[in-house]
Amino acid sequence: MSSTSMAALDGEGLRAREALAVAVRAGFEAAGYAPVSAPVMQPADIFLDMSGEDIRRRMYVFADPAGEELCLRPELTIPVCRLYLEGEGGPKKLCSVGAVYRYQQKGSAKLREFTQAGLECLDAADAEAADAEVISLAARALADAGLKNYEIETGDLALFDALVDALDLPPGWRSRLKRHFWRPDYFRELLARLAAGNAGDETGDRQALISALAGLDEERAKDVIEDVLKLAGIAPVGGRTVEEVAERLLEQAELASSSVPRAAAELISDFLAVSGTPKECIARIRALTGGAGVSIDAAIARFERRMELTAKAGLDLSHAHFATGFGRNMAYYTGFVFEFRVAALGVDAMICGGGRYDDLLSALGAASPVPAVGCAVGIERLLAAVAKEAGK
Numbered sequence: 581m582s583s584t585s586m587a588a589l590d591g592e593g594l595r596a597r598e599a600l601a602v603a604v605r606a607g608f609e610a611a612g613y614a615p616v617s618a619p620v621m622q623p624a625d626i627f628l629d630m631s632g633e634d635i636r637r638r639m640y641v642f643a644d645p646a647g648e649e650l651c652l653r654p655e656l657t658i659p660v661c662r663l664y665l666e667g668e669g670g671p672k673k674l675c676s677v678g679a680v681y682r683y684q685q686k687g688s689a690k691l692r693e694f695t696q697a698g699l700e701c702l703d704a705a706d707a708e709a710a711d712a713e714v715i716s717l718a719a720r721a722l723a724d725a726g727l728k729n730y731e732i733e734t735g736d737l738a739l740f741d742a743l744v745d746a747l748d749l750p751p752g753w754r755s756r757l758k759r760h761f762w763r764p765d766y767f768r769e770l771l772a773r774l775a776a777g778n779a780g781d782e783t784g785d786r787q788a789l790i791s792a793l794a795g796l797d798e799e800r801a802k803d804v805i806e807d808v809l810k811l812a813g814i815a816p817v818g819g820r821t822v823e824e825v826a827e828r829l830l831e832q833a834e835l836a837s838s839s840v841p842r843a844a845a846e847l848i849s850d851f852l853a854v855s856g857t858p859k860e861c862i863a864r865i866r867a868l869t870g871g872a873g874v875s876i877d878a879a880i881a882r883f884e885r886r887m888e889l890t891a892k893a894g895l896d897l898s899h900a901h902f903a904t905g906f907g908r909n910m911a912y913y914t915g916f917v918f919e920f921r922v923a924a925l926g927v928d929a930m931i932c933g934g935g936r937y938d939d940l941l942s943a944l945g946a947a948s949p950v951p952a953v954g955c956a957v958g959i960e961r962l963l964a965a966v967a968k969e970a971g972k
Contacts, residue, residue, distance in 0.1 A: 593963075597695060601677045601959045604697040604721045608675035611717055613699050616674050618659030620681075624651040626658060630943060634909045638682040652681035656698040657912075657954055661941055664702060675699040677959075690927060691960060697721070700954035702941070708882055710953050711916045711936060712889035718932050718955045719895045722920060726966045730931070731921045732897065734858070735906030737761060738915040738936075739865065742879035743851055746869075747844045757848075762907040771848060847872050855903035858887055865904070886916060908933060912940040916953070922965040931961040 609615055624641045631639075631654065640652040653659050660676050677697045684690045699717060704710035722730065740761060744754050760767050847868065854864045862880060869876055890897050900918075908917045917935030925931070934955025941950035 597959055597963055600725060600963055601695055601697055603724065604957055604959065604962075605675055605677045607721050607724055608697070608699045608717065611673075611713075613673045613675035613701075614671035616660060616663055616676050617678065618653070618656065618663045618676060620653055620679070621650050622653045622659055622662070624649040626662075626944065627651055627654060630658065630912045630940065631655070631910060635682065638684070640681050640683060653678075654682050655680055656696050656956055657700060657937070658940070658944070660698065660700050660954075661702070661944055661952070664700070665941065665944055665946055672702045672704070673699070674702070694961075695959040696956040697959055698954060698956035700952060702952045703950050704953075707915070707936070707938075707951055707953070708886040709889050710951075711886050712893050712895075714934060714953050714955050715897075715916075715918050716890060716893035716895045718918075718920065718934065718957065721957055722932065722962065725962055727922075727931075727962065727969060729922070729969060730965070731923065732900035733906060733919045733921060734897065734900050734902045735904065735908075735917045736879075736883055736902075736915060737907055737913060737917065739876065739879050739883060739904060740851070740907075741914075742876040743848065743869070743874070746874045746876055747847065748841055749844060762909060762911055762913065764905070771845065771852075843872065847874070852905040855901065855905070857899060858883075858897060858902045861902045861904065908935060910937075912937045912943070914938045918955075922961075922968070924968050925961060925965055928958075928961050928964065930958070931965055932957045 605615060624639065627639060628636055628641075635654050639654050641649060642651070643649050656676050656678060660674055664670075664672075664674060675698065677695065679693050680696050681693050682690075684692050699714065701710045701714055741758055744757050749757075757767070757770060760770055850868055851865065854861050854868070856864075862883065865876075865880065887897055906917065907913060908919070913935045915936035915938065918933065919930050920932040921929045922931055923929050932955060934953070936951075936953040938949065938951045941952060942948075
């Protein structure tokens with residue numbers, strides 16, 4: 581079955597998909613993950629706030645008769661985490677299989693409805709051991725399905741966060757850089773403005789507004805900007821929302837009220853250019869930070885321990901590709917992230933992805949922090965990859 585044929589599974593293909601989904605979930609259950617089933621319909625605002633741009637613009641969103649905005653689930657992690665929070669105690673290792681829904685443009689080879697098999701490891705005390713377990717179980721699921729050849733792409737947002745925290749940056753810039761790391765294009769613009777070290781040639785009322793904002797905390801400043809723009813009847817320009825206009829003005833206010841060492845911006849740029857095998861990258865990161873007199877040794881130690889534990893669990897990541905700038909396309913990831921890819925599938929190359937999302941359950945309403953890591957396997961893509969490898 582080729583990647584372009586996935587939108588039109590025949591009876592045999594449907595049976596193969598069902599059998600593979602059951603087999604993958606059985607493997608997760610054998611590893612101690614309890615099966616759960618989350619509702620297909622979900623509150624739309626949660627996904628609009630916490631998903632990546634790619635998913636947000638492809639969600640199926642609608643209003644029920646009472647006016648509540650709902651969506652068809654575009655992925656399984658958030659629904660399963662909501663289910664966990666609705667329960668009282670119970671298992672903290674959960675797995676699920678089900679359909680997810682994302683809009684595709686007419687003529688696209690990608691599916692609008694497809695099947696994911698996911699697992700979520702919640703509230704584990706040993707973060708690196710949980711990371712190692714999840715990525716190892718993902719690799720085992722692919723191997724059990726018969727897939728032998730794939731590439732692994734990895735990253736670690738915790739390394740970037742540690743670097744930003746160690747640098748002499750204004751607090752607002754620290755949080756902004758972390759918050760937008762997963763948006764590559766916008767993040768590059770942020771970094772360019774940080775490196776420029778000035779707010780631009782602003783004059784008149786605009787400069788007065790920027791100066792006024794400089795003394796406010798971020799949330800208060802954003803409220804003021806949004807109120808001013810709405811009262812003035814100013815419509816978004818160039819496709820920007822009011823929120824995005826507010827974000828830009830806040831950046832300019834931050835730059836106007838503080839100085840940023842150019843060396844810090846350059847170090848961030850150099851750090852984000854690091855890629856290669858994990859061992860090569862860690863050596864390069866040590867050289868960069870050491871040369872700048874900055875220490876992120878604790879984050880590096882956690883990275884290296886995760887590598888060791890993953891190898892003990894049966895998956896050697898020494899030849900995986902690691903990139904400091906890799907963060908996946910979801911807003912909720914906070915640490916280790918990974919993808920298994922089969923290049924022969926083209927646009928459907930990513931057959932499994934996941935990572936650590938320690939802040940998600942708090943954002944969903946958890947009374948206290950719940951560390952978490954998980955992954956999802958695309959069943960149709962895995963089926964296509966196995967078939968292509970077998971020459972079918």
